[in-house]
Amino acid sequence: MKKSIALILTILLVTIASLATAKDDPLAAWKPDFDPSGAEFTYILSNISHPVIEGVAVGYRIRDAVWEKTNGRIYVDFRPLAQLGGEKDVISKLKLGAVQGMLSSSVAAANVSDRLGIVNLPYVVDTFDKLDTFRNTPELWEPFANGAQRQGLLVADITGYGLYGWATTTPVKNLADAKNVNFRIAEAPVNTDTYKAWGLKFTVMPWPDVPQALQTGVITGLDHTAIVCSITKKFTIAKNFTELNYAQGLFIHLVNKRWLNKLPKDLQETFLGVIAEESAKTRVLTREQYKTQIAKAKEANVQFYQLSDTDIATLKKEAEPVLAKWGKKIGQDYLTKVQNTLGK
Numbered sequence: 453m454k455k456s457i458a459l460i461l462t463i464l465l466v467t468i469a470s471l472a473t474a475k476d477d478p479l480a481a482w483k484p485d486f487d488p489s490g491a492e493f494t495y496i497l498s499n500i501s502h503p504v505i506e507g508v509a510v511g512y513r514i515r516d517a518v519w520e521k522t523n524g525r526i527y528v529d530f531r532p533l534a535q536l537g538g539e540k541d542v543i544s545k546l547k548l549g550a551v552q553g554m555l556s557s558s559v560a561a562a563n564v565s566d567r568l569g570i571v572n573l574p575y576v577v578d579t580f581d582k583l584d585t586f587r588n589t590p591e592l593w594e595p596f597a598n599g600a601q602r603q604g605l606l607v608a609d610i611t612g613y614g615l616y617g618w619a620t621t622t623p624v625k626n627l628a629d630a631k632n633v634n635f636r637i638a639e640a641p642v643n644t645d646t647y648k649a650w651g652l653k654f655t656v657m658p659w660p661d662v663p664q665a666l667q668t669g670v671i672t673g674l675d676h677t678a679i680v681c682s683i684t685k686k687f688t689i690a691k692n693f694t695e696l697n698y699a700q701g702l703f704i705h706l707v708n709k710r711w712l713n714k715l716p717k718d719l720q721e722t723f724l725g726v727i728a729e730e731s732a733k734t735r736v737l738t739r740e741q742y743k744t745q746i747a748k749a750k751e752a753n754v755q756f757y758q759l760s761d762t763d764i765a766t767l768k769k770e771a772e773p774v775l776a777k778w779g780k781k782i783g784q785d786y787l788t789k790v791q792n793t794l795g796k
Contacts, residue, residue, distance in 0.1 A: 556704045559701060611734045619693050691755065
């Protein structure tokens, strides 16, 4: 009887410990079901966001597929939730090779190379269909993929987190309403130039500082996507969303070329092939997640608005100097080609 009671208590304690671990570890559900200790090569992949976002969860899908297709020779050690630091810090580590890969936000990627800023320019790659065309058209994609070569980096592929808009504490139905909002924008040069051109009040702020700033009224609006605002509970305070759709939130998969070139040729091809395949699947999943999160937000009484065609035309007109400035940095011929191809 004593042995039975002891066994029951042991099982109970193990169960409680497991539940506590799962509760304390937000990534417990994504642990690998294989032992990576025997891997011949390790690829540390960083991201700042949570894998509940499909464009982030791709890191785990890449991990599992690479492990399977290389027969356990490459282990993708995916580290989301800013485990390795903020994006600027990780970019430095990536260039040095201390980190081998990064799912960089598109807003931060312009700090790596001016050319990567093209996807964050207003009203250029601004729909899911345009993104697919951009990715699947070699003359558009290849200059972008090679845009960080001087930094020793390769753009392997892209995933996303939805279309940008304004989450605000008061309704923004037109540009006049927007003039009364203090928008939080990312620490990114393209965003700063754009908001200056639009003549809107903004505050450059790291993402971890946003919750308190929003609660205290330091900021009254967010320049972000509905997916992120819904999943990270920003809609509990900012209960209005203006579907601006001027750009998409993207995760740009950057790879350290020195690490990549050390792989045998067959492993390089398999590795990059898996990234391309899983990223393409994830772009489809992101479309669905976008619809799902908007539906959830509406069910939670978040009000959605769209600017008039006249207001959108004004924003595009006011952004022309931004496009001209970044055209010189990116390469005007390349920017024009992207605009003409996606505009058809």
